[in-house]
Amino acid sequence: MTPPHPSARLPHLTHLRNVKMARSAHAYVRGSTVQFYEWLHSQPGRRLPQGPSIWICGDCHAGNLGPTANTKGHIDIHIRDLDQAVIGNPAHDLVRLALSLATAARGSDLPGVTTARMLEEMMRGYEQAFEDKPDEAPPRPAQVKASMRSAVQRTWKNLARERIENARPTIPLGKHFWPLSRKENAAIKTLCASPEIHQLVTSLKGRSNDAEVELLDSAYWVKGCSSLGLLRYAVLLGVGDKADQEYCLIDIKEAAGAAAPRSARARMPRDNGKRVLEGALQLSPALGERMIATRMLDHGFFIRELLPQDMKLELDELSEIDAVHAAGYLARVVGIAHARQMDRASRKKWIADLQVSRSKQLDAPSWLWTSVVQLVGKHEEGYLNHCRRYALEN
Structure with missing residues (x-):
C-alpha cells in the first residue's frame, strides 16, 4: 500500500474503520462506543442503578482488558485503554462489559444459556472484588493464562x-x-x-x-x-x-x-x-x-x-467453560479498579444496590439482563446496516 499524503488521510482512515467494524459483530461493538451510549439511554424502561461517582473506564469491553506491565516489569491483567475514562456511574462499565461478553459468546456460536451463565458469573466476580481481601485472586481462566504466558515471554x-x-x-x-x-x-x-x-x-x-x-x-x-x-x-x-x-x-x-x-x-x-x-x-x-x-x-x-508485555486479551473461539470463567475473572479486574476508589461504606452500599432486582431463577440483576438483551438486538441491527452500507460503497 502506498501511504497517503498527510493532507489526504481522513478518507482512507474512514474506509479502514468501516472495514474493521464490518469484520464481525464483536468488532462492531468495539468500534461503536458513541452508539452504545445513545442506544443505552434510549432503551424503554431503562433503570440502571446509580452507583457512587468514581472514575470508570467508559469503554469497558473485553478487548480493553489484558496483560500490562508496570515500571518494574511486573505483569498482571488490567484495564488497558482509558480513552473514554470519566467520573461516572460504575454500572455503565458493567453493562458495556456484559454486552461485549455476550457478543463474544455469540461469535463463538455458544447457546444463549451460556450467556445467562456468563452474566451470573460476571456479577459474582465483580462483587468478590469488594470483599476485604480483593487482591487474593482466583485461578486465571485458560484464555487469560495463555495471554499471560505470551506476555511474560515477549521481548x-x-x-x-x-x-x-x-x-x-x-x-x-x-x-x-x-x-x-x-x-x-x-x-x-x-x-x-x-x-x-x-x-x-x-x-x-x-x-x-x-x-x-x-x-x-x-x-x-x-x-x-x-x-x-x-x-x-x-x-x-x-x-x-x-x-x-x-x-x-x-x-x-x-x-x-x-x-x-x-x-x-x-x-x-x-x-x-x-x-x-x-x-x-x-x-x-x-x-x-x-x-x-x-x-x-x-x-x-x-x-x-x-512494552512487549502490553497485550490485548482476545476472546475468540471460546468454549462454554472458558467463557463463563473469563466473564467472572474480567469482571473481578474491573471490580478491583472500581473498589479501590471507594471507602468501606460506599462499597457496602453499592453492593447492596446491585442485589436489587434479582430473581430466584437468574443470579444476575434484571436491569443488567434486560439492558444486554436490548443492546444485543440494537447492535445486531446496527452491525447489519453498517455492513450493508459498506457493501454498497464498494
Whole structure:
C-alpha cells in the first residue's frame, strides 16, 4: 500500500474503520462506543442503578482488558485503554462489559444459556472484588493464562515484528505507518527533546536516569478502530550509548472528548489528555505511572512507552467453560479498579444496590439482563446496516 499524503488521510482512515467494524459483530461493538451510549439511554424502561461517582473506564469491553506491565516489569491483567475514562456511574462499565461478553459468546456460536451463565458469573466476580481481601485472586481462566504466558515471554523483537515489522531502528512506511507532515515532524522533535519524555523513558527498571535519549524515527500510526481519524504517532527512540543502545517505541495518541456520560458536578481535568492520564492513575495505576499528558499541535495527547508485555486479551473461539470463567475473572479486574476508589461504606452500599432486582431463577440483576438483551438486538441491527452500507460503497 502506498501511504497517503498527510493532507489526504481522513478518507482512507474512514474506509479502514468501516472495514474493521464490518469484520464481525464483536468488532462492531468495539468500534461503536458513541452508539452504545445513545442506544443505552434510549432503551424503554431503562433503570440502571446509580452507583457512587468514581472514575470508570467508559469503554469497558473485553478487548480493553489484558496483560500490562508496570515500571518494574511486573505483569498482571488490567484495564488497558482509558480513552473514554470519566467520573461516572460504575454500572455503565458493567453493562458495556456484559454486552461485549455476550457478543463474544455469540461469535463463538455458544447457546444463549451460556450467556445467562456468563452474566451470573460476571456479577459474582465483580462483587468478590469488594470483599476485604480483593487482591487474593482466583485461578486465571485458560484464555487469560495463555495471554499471560505470551506476555511474560515477549521481548523487544516480538514487539518490533508485531508493531513495526522490523527489528532494526527504523519505522517502515506502508500499511500501518504513514509519513508525517513538516509541522508534525517539527512538533514531535520538540516533544522528544523535552524533560518529560526523557523522564518517561528512563523511569523503567534498569535504565539510568542520566541515559541519553535519541529520536531515531517517527510516523503517523494507523492503529485501533474507534480511534481511527484521531492523531496518533509512533516514535522510535534510542536509550543509552550507541554502543549499547536500547530501543523503545512510544505511542503518542490524541485524546478526544469522551462519549461516556460524566456525573453531574464531577470535577475532572478539562484537558482531555490530562483526563485520560488521571483516569489511568485511578483505574490502572500500573499503566498510569507509565504515562504522561501533553499538548501538541493544539490538541491534547497522552503518551506511553509500549512494552512487549502490553497485550490485548482476545476472546475468540471460546468454549462454554472458558467463557463463563473469563466473564467472572474480567469482571473481578474491573471490580478491583472500581473498589479501590471507594471507602468501606460506599462499597457496602453499592453492593447492596446491585442485589436489587434479582430473581430466584437468574443470579444476575434484571436491569443488567434486560439492558444486554436490548443492546444485543440494537447492535445486531446496527452491525447489519453498517455492513450493508459498506457493501454498497464498494
